[in-house]
Amino acid sequence: MATISSLGIGSGLDLNGLLDDLESAERQQLTPIVAQQQSYQAKISAFGQLESALDSLRQAALELSEADGFTDVKSSLSGEALSATVGDGAVVGSYEIEVTQRARNYSIATEGVADKEALLGAGTIQFTFASDSGPSGGAAEVEVTAEDSSLEGIRDAINAADIGVVASIINDGSDQPYRLVLSSAETGTEAAIASVAFSGDLQSSLNTDGTTEVEAQDAKLKVNGIDITSQSNRVEDAIQGITLDLEDTGSVSLEITRDTAAIEGKISGFVSAYNNLQDTISSLTSYDQETGSAGVLIGNVTVQSVESRLRNTLTDVLTSSGTFNSLSDLGITLEVDGTLTLDEEALGDLVAEQLSDLTHFFAGVADEDGLADRLDTVLGAMLDEDGTLDSATSGLESSIERLQERYEDTEARIDSTIERYRTQFTQLDLLITQMNTTSTYLTQQFEALSAQLGQSD
Incomplete structure (x- = not known):
């Protein structure tokens, strides 16, 4: 707001300084409003961190929600006549391949x-x-x-x-x-x-x-003794789920084996995603007794609800026809601090020996939902539009909007008050100026009268 630079010249008073002090005092009314807005904005950002961690957990669960996620295979190739790419639908098997002719253009x-x-x-x-x-x-x-x-x-x-x-x-x-x-x-x-x-x-x-x-x-090759002809040097249908790129003539051996490391990695990734979520929640709800500093969402009922629902989902016993009914059956333990501990050796044995039961536990079978499906349902209720987090952040955003309206109303009232003070100070300055002018005039008149009286003596 602009000030009148000449204010106080007539009176000799620091009316500009006084007006600035009054305005500064009046604007203190805005401080708690701004602080409250910043507090709500910090909570929205914190919910953003929580949403990101929950989404990562959901993606990790989705990796385990389909039976196809437990059919990963890898290839091992001896020979240089071709390269092999593993795709969807590839199955475990051994193949002897002889390339007798590569395709070429006319x-x-x-x-x-x-x-x-x-x-x-x-x-x-x-x-x-x-x-x-x-x-x-x-x-x-x-x-x-x-x-x-x-x-x-x-x-x-x-x-x-x-x-x-x-x-x-x-x-x-x-x-x-x-x-x-x-x-x-x-x-x-x-x-x-x-x-x-x-x-x-x-x-x-x-x-x-x-x-x-x-x-x-045309390209000509044999796969396990079966003659195959292809118009292209890229052969996609000879072996289910495998693409062969013919690079030379010659013989190769192709082994397609179960990629147990990839399957174990998906389960390990799920455990890590859940533990990262717990770390995020702990950070947002922590309290340091020595410094007195608290997490942005400490005591927040929405966070408490999220944590409780996830814990219940993970600890509930699956009443299904499968061999495994809980995470503990897989060597995954829920600790007191809320994190999961994975027994990697036990998991490796399960992937190698009981893969079908492991698939059933996470991905379900027929009309039975596995753990990953149940988690996806719970996480969807939290993350989807109009879900738990959306409702929480929408409420905070509405509060920020109301505070902004209050801020603008308060600021307008302050401006009106300061303008009234300015008008009053201007009037005071003019009054004192007039009084000073009158005083100067009277002094001059008294001095002139005194001089006349002195001459007459």
Whole structure:
């Protein structure tokens, strides 16, 4: 708020300073409002930390909520003829694979021309393919205009047509070195080019050179003695859930085994996520007796409810048909401080020997919910829209909005009060100025009268 710099000049009083002191005193009314807003905002941030920790636990539980999460496998490959990628649906097994032929593209080159930029004339290039199921339904053609009929222009026109043919230019170093090379865009016999025909002016300018023809071929391999043919060097259907990329001819042995480490890692990750949540809750609700400092959410009923519901879910005995009914059966112990302790050796034995029962416990079976499903339901009620945390933060946000309205009303009232003080001080300054002027005038008159009386004597 602006102040009147001339205030107090007439009276000689520090009215500006006094007005500033009064304004500072009045604005102290805003301090508790701001403090309360900051307190609510700190709680919203704290709930954000709690939400993040709960979401991490939910994601860890989801990893265990589906039976597929316990079917992880890994591959072991001996030999260099191919690489193998494990995907969904892969099952444990051993495979002897022999690659006898890799797939390749068809290609053929034209006879050479002296200048790759020289115009050869307008015309059409007609392609037929070896199979009706190949590119462009078995046939395609490319129109070449006179102005774009150089070897470079023809190359660009073919590539732009996107018909399953790739064109390039090579230089063979002869007197007429530039050749147009036409290749099938994909490997295999079905994508092969069966014939190339030039018409129009191009018919007399370009001809294919049969001696440069490279026949297309399919990939051929055996898997456990079964003959397999593939149009591509990427073979996706030969072994369930496994993608083979053929890199050379030769024999390899492929072992698909259960990835017990990955399964143990998911359960260990679940325990870690729960313990991280407990650490977060402890930090937000702690109290230090020596310093007197307290966590932002100490005593908060929402946090207490979250912690209680999770603890009950973890400690409830599953009344199911499975072998395991509680976390303690798996070597996972709930400690006094609320954290979980994992017996990794016991878990390793269970994954190796009782994987089906372990899957049943976490993921359930048929119409029975496992522990992970039950946790997801509880966590959903906390994290989803209009859930426990959403309601808590919405209430705090509403309180902040009401405090902001109160702040603005109080500030407006303070401004009005200070403006009234300013008006009063201005009037006081004018009154004292007038009194000082009158006093000066009377003094001057008394002095003049006194002088006259002195002269008359």
